[in-house]
Amino acid sequence: MLYPVNGKIQPFCGKVPVMSALEATSAKQGPSQIARPSGLAEEVYRRIRADIMSLKLPPDTRVSVDSLARELGVSQTPIREALSMLEANGLVSKKHFTGYATAPRMDRAQLDELFEFRLLVEPHAARKAAEAMAQSDMESLGAVSGAHAPSHDGFADMDTEFHKLIAQGGGNHLIADSLARLHIHVHIFRSCFRSEIAEEAVHEHDAVIAAIRGRDAAAAEAAMRRHIERSYGRLRDFIRD
Template sequence: MATSRGVLSTREQITDRLREDVFAGRLPAGERVSEAALADRFGVSRGPIREALSQLTSEGLFVTKQNCGVTVAPPAPEPIRDLILPIRRTLEVYAFKQIFDALGPDDFRFWDDVLFRMERACRQREWQLLPQLDLEFHRYVLEKAGSPDLFAIWQTIVTRLRAHFWETVREHDARNDLLRLHGHHAELLAAFRKGPKAAAVKALEQHIDEN
């Protein structure tokens, strides 16, 4: 699998898939995960599974407890989320400033595709897909920046914010305005396209603060 991070190893692909499962709610907090079952699912030995679980545990997405094995960690409590949201904004804004001048047609095609899938999910009320699509939109900024350290820090931050993404989706769903989630990202992408850099950065900061 090729991404902005290059061709991903088997371990990286499994790590990404499991992370997506947690954000989509397919692996809820407290659920125990089995190395053997995951090895069967992905058709690999336990080695890459163990490495993926170790990576996700270091990010805070899984926890290991004696006599309980590996389970999905609960999301960060609200006071912690309030503390780390500004850190997420700082990281994304820094990365975006690094890439803005190099943005081209391929980048906007990627974001357009994410928005297409996001709009479809909103219209079909496939709300379980929306947190991951939201992250996919923003993750691209970090991937394109090309700094493994920056990406790793950002990834660790957003895994602890997954409750924030779920709450945002649920609030919009309760008001029957899921399409506003798509609208927020469409407005942000329009700011990226239009520029100038300072205005695009301001739009990104406002988007993160308000969403």
């Protein structure tokens, strides 16, 4: 057959891939989501993004379309579409006739800009979350609370989920999407330095969660602001420029 089925990524020709895609989406986004086998491009997109976030593709690394196509067992077209989307999200950059490369690691100026933005948006999101968060999300929030994360990746996932839930809690999709896009870069930056799991961060998280559960908007905003400021202080130490 023309479609290599060596365990990488399979096109939507058979029935099995479709089912697996359905399971994947429904498992990740909850049962209320429509079944949408969004195509190979999106699959490849997630794969590459995961590789970037796990530092399997470190910052400032060349990414060859040919290599990816061979490695994933798909044609170049979906690779190109995925890379174009990643470029639009700032995770890779394209130089004409030279190819794609993962974005270089954040420098001091970019870190400052990123946290200025977070400090502007995320406390507001926490305030609104305290006012209007749905009960279901509130319960999910409890799941990322007290449990001590064993590994570095475990903490990172928990942190991502924590901030995502609060951003969504405000009910504003634009805010949630913007913060999610930014959080990816924070994740990469933090992973670059394999920073120790900060016990403080967990306490700060719990403070925010407590305020939101108590529907105390002002306290939630303040706690989130404090968390981001402290987080900024912890990350800033890793950089000198």
